[in-house]
Amino acid sequence: MQVIFLSFRVHKYSYTWSLRICFHFELNSLCTWSTPRRWLNLQEYQSKKLMQESGVAVQRFYVADSASEAQEAAKRLDAKEIVLKAQILAGGRGKGVFDSGLKGGVHLTKDPVVVGELAKQMLGFNLTTKQTPKDGVKVNTVMVAEALDISRETYFAILMDRAYNGPVMVGSPQGGMDIEEVAASTPELIFKETIDIIEGLQEEQALRMASNLGFKGSLQRQAADQIKRLYDLFLKVDATQVEINPLGETPEGQVVCFDAKINFDDNAEFRQKAVFAMDDMTESDPTEMEAAKWDLKYIGLDGNIACFVNGAGLAMATCDIIDLHGGKPANFLDLGGGVKERQVYEAFKLLSADPKVEAILVNIFGGIVNCAIIANGITKACRELELKVPLVVRLEGTNVHEAKRILSESGLPITSANDLDDAAQKAVAAIKK
Template identity: 70%
Template sequence: MAAAQALSAIPARWLNLQEHHSKELMAKYGVTVQRFKVADTPHDAVQVGKDLKAKELVLKAQILAGGRGKGTFSSGLKGGVHLTKNPDDLGPLVEQMIGHKLKTKQTPGDGVLVQKVMVAQALDISRETYLAILMDREKMGPVIVGSPEGGVDIEEVAEKTPELIFTEAIDITAGIQDEQAMRMADNLKFTGPLQRVAADQIKNLYQLFLAVDATQVEVNPFGETPDGEVVCFDAKINFDDNAKYRQEEVFALDDKTEGDEREKMAEIHNLNYIGMDGNIGCLVNGAGLAMATMDIIKLHGGEPANFLDVGGGVQEKQVLEAFKLISSDTKVKAILVNVFGGIVDCSTIANGITSACRQMELKVPLVVRLAGLNMEKASKILKESAFPSKLPRIWEMPQRKPLPVSDDGHAYR
């Protein structure tokens, strides 16, 4: 259960690959995928469709965001995934995809510009299962998560039918054992000769997971065809940024055009920012304290909106830019500043906060905790500052007592 929930908690920081790149990697490690090719013009898409010589073709817009099937193009075309038996039908469809923005529930603003499409062999699926490999902190190593219920959100399966979620913790030094792969294949309800085939595919996926320094390999659906094949129909692979120095080939595939604009701006201002899905913005110094702060927020029922480490050499201007980054996320409903002044001068943070409050229309509660170097001076700066009166007066943590606040509506510790 915990491993399944961890899938949704992996931060946005990790490198994500386009679907066709993920399939190319899987094929390289012996994982069975559909035959496919990529095209960047309508003419090329038609030719690819003919070259594949498939009974049916599937056309997919290549963007990183999910929900393509139910998305809408700026051209008016509905759906980023289409099926056809006639390769000539691909041309008119691709004309309405490439060079147009596709908007889904997961894309920012008015959508993402589509520059390539994938044309693949369409295969019938007689049964869908779910399979993922990820690093699990509780198990202190890789864990394989599987369910015979595939093609749906794994979080929903875990919530409604947790008995259908199976896990295998892998000893990272010994590697995946054959009996573990066979047991997972059995739990996924592969029978007869297909159980052996599925187990081999699971082992190949694990080898891929290790070889490319992945943080997550998620296959949904991990499917069975009427012809007796086990195929990875759709996959998502995330990579650890810390492995960039030894995964140059993989990171060269990084498509920065779809990256979070806030993360790009953070890099310009030498801030470490990672967008997340919560609504409590965080400004912290030091990666360890930043992670501990997020843990505390979750412990009390909240959800962090970001990881933001301003670093040890932070300047007042960077604090202002950090507030701009946090405030640009419309999901943020409150901001928590938690700084321990070892190297960092708390008064620098305080001056940055006052500058941000004067220059920006901050419309969410602000809670500030400054401890360490020049904390008394920092506290005085905050208390004597004339903050805008429009700021909300109090922020309450879910199911907790209200945080103590001063008369001007700010909390100090």
């Protein structure tokens, strides 16, 4: 198996937008897209709660939002050792730093009183990790869990694979580390098992995967049972991925899911109302949240030229060509395909509300998108919002001649561009006047 990961970086900006893209060779890849923001964000304890409800073996845990609650939860656990985890939607918590001075968002202790003292330095304070903004993220909740020893760690995941038009199990006896590193250095330790979506996960498949993960004797049967329960969860919540790293073995002979990442099919929201109601939006950027309401993909950058584009690839190209001509993008905004005039209006509303924006560049290639709809949305937005900054528009594709007529007859100060390069040069020149 060969897995290639490409990272696209909008260079020279403080914000990096990375895409993990897996190209399929031989036995296919291990993952799908990884975007800057999952549409549904669950905290660790929420994922574990879903697993618990499906009979998956996880550590005993409680959730607390005050130091006294955390201390009381530690007493109720009555465990040999307790792990206290700050709950934020970012990785690297263990090596993070709080603005209270406390180092580490994950702590082990045997004393419930210490749990309370540590929680005091976590709750209400910002935790900064390698995946958070520079000022960190405020911690409002902590998870107090039983700490279990792990004698062996494995990796297990179920994910939707386009090459097989259905779910695939992926496992490795090398868990507790980056699965990408395992795939690159020791590909022979990656095992895949396709699941017939009609027939479901078979007993022999679960046992074979448990054996490949290195479970022996009675633990093999126990691991197979956990695998089947995880598949039941995968179907139950309309997941696109359930990743357990590590799926561990304890000295006492238990198979436990110690950490989990669950991705969900956004199109199943109408079926999964209870799950989507758990969405934690407290850490989301308000502008991104407003954009999401109108089905717009928005990411704020630190430049001064707003980008209004359809398609992620075209948006990245637009950001890069602006930079090439000496400008800096103020955002990444993807309209998508089935755009309506109201979305165009709301997009302009978001862009014009950003005080950093000194010019707006519209770059539309109409395939699915009707350029005339974009043009009508633009003219409506310019009039009603009384747009004050220069506007450069490049349109190409479906109904483009009608779109250009609408713009030219609008009487609005809109600068037309022939192509992307021309548009970028005109947008950069507009802010230098």
